[in-house]
Amino acid sequence: MRSLNIALSIKERNYFNTTTVSIFHKAYQNKGFKALTLNLLFCGISWAGIAQESDQRIFEATIQKKYNSEQGQRVIEIAQTFLGKPYVAHTLEGKKENLVVNLREFDCSTFVESVLAIAMCKNNSFDDFTHNLETLRYRYGHVNGFGSRLHYFTDWLKENERKGLIKDQTQACAGKPYKKSVSFMTSHLPLYPQLEDYRALEAVKMAEIELMRKSFFYIPKAEVAKKESCIQNGDIIAITTSKSGLDISHQGFAIVVNGRVHLLHASQDLKEVIISQEPLAEYLAKHASQTGIMISRLVKK
Structure with missing residues (x-):
């Protein structure tokens, strides 16, 4: 799989009293790249993410559907859109720890995180989703090496309770x-x-x-x-x-x-x-x- 490191336009937003970066790569969607690897340094904060273009298409198709306004029912309706998707382990592992977005295949934990991250979206943007995913998956809501990932469920639970999620x-x-x-x-x-x-x-x-x-x-x-x-x-x-x-x-x-x-x-x-x-x-x-x-x-x- 070919990947591309690119510099992209950015806009600053505040979430949970931290600065995050919105990544816009629509200009690159029709250039035939199978995957995009995004890395940048902004205001002293490093953001890195890996996603295939198909992940954004899956997200957009999922988020455009009408769901129940009751939150638990919304979660389960979103989860049901992924019925039949393949189980694949170790999709987060790589030489360097990045925010991996993969809506094509799941293990039990990436499935739960991905569904919750979609359910949490307020403005229904892919950037909103990836921000939610990073917030759920990592200590303090940011990728900072392999050790920052919440590997144990009980750690994930306590940390996301602390975040109010x-x-x-x-x-x-x-x-x-x-x-x-x-x-x-x-x-x-x-x-x-x-x-x-x-x-x-x-x-x-x-x-x-x-x-x-x-x-x-x-x-x-x-x-x-x-x-x-x-x-x-x-x-x-x-x-x-x-x-x-x-x-x-x-x-x-x-x-x-x-x-x-x-x-x-x-x-x-x-x-x-x-x-x-x-x-x-x-x-x-x-x-x-x-x-x-x-x-x-x-x-x-």
Whole structure:
């Protein structure tokens, strides 16, 4: 795949008391480039992003549709537009950490982030979407190396609660304390070549240490069926795991089908975005290592 580094016109905007840069590349859309790699330095802030032209076309087709004004329903309707999209892992990984936009294929976490970033759009622009995606995916809302990415779901949850974007609903649903020592990444260094960089390694180590100091709650899978009344369409469902050193093994969205909560997710088993055939409680029962769920919700703005 050929990429192009280009200097582009910019305009300054303020989001969350930080300066971001709007990138305009429509002039380049018809020049036959399969991908655009955008890098610039402006006012001391570096912005980098990678997207294919088809990602912008997919975004524009998605955002132009009419959705329910109720936020949870809007989230689930946007998520449903991606049904059948292929499951592909490791789409964010590269030699250098950039904001990767990929609406053509997903893993479970990029699917959740992408849908939320679209649902959060106020002016329905591609720049608005990419800003939201970066805000959700990275600590303090900006790419600053591999260590700035919110790799653990519980870290992602706490950080986006701090930003006022996501609300953890688990305790309010009578969840039980979830105590887990989080250390999977630093305990499996060969799986993460990016951690050969000392700064990235220290950032991830610090994140793991901080997570062990924070309180979390979960609903054991044996109790999920009777807690369905607490779960709304479009809620983020994070599945807890018995795997050593790991907090969450999978995530997706709650969707109510015939009065029961199912899971709309990028399925690693079936290799595409699907709605689970069975209710969420039965889905969990089929997976021995899945111990329960956390429930969170996009905050209405």
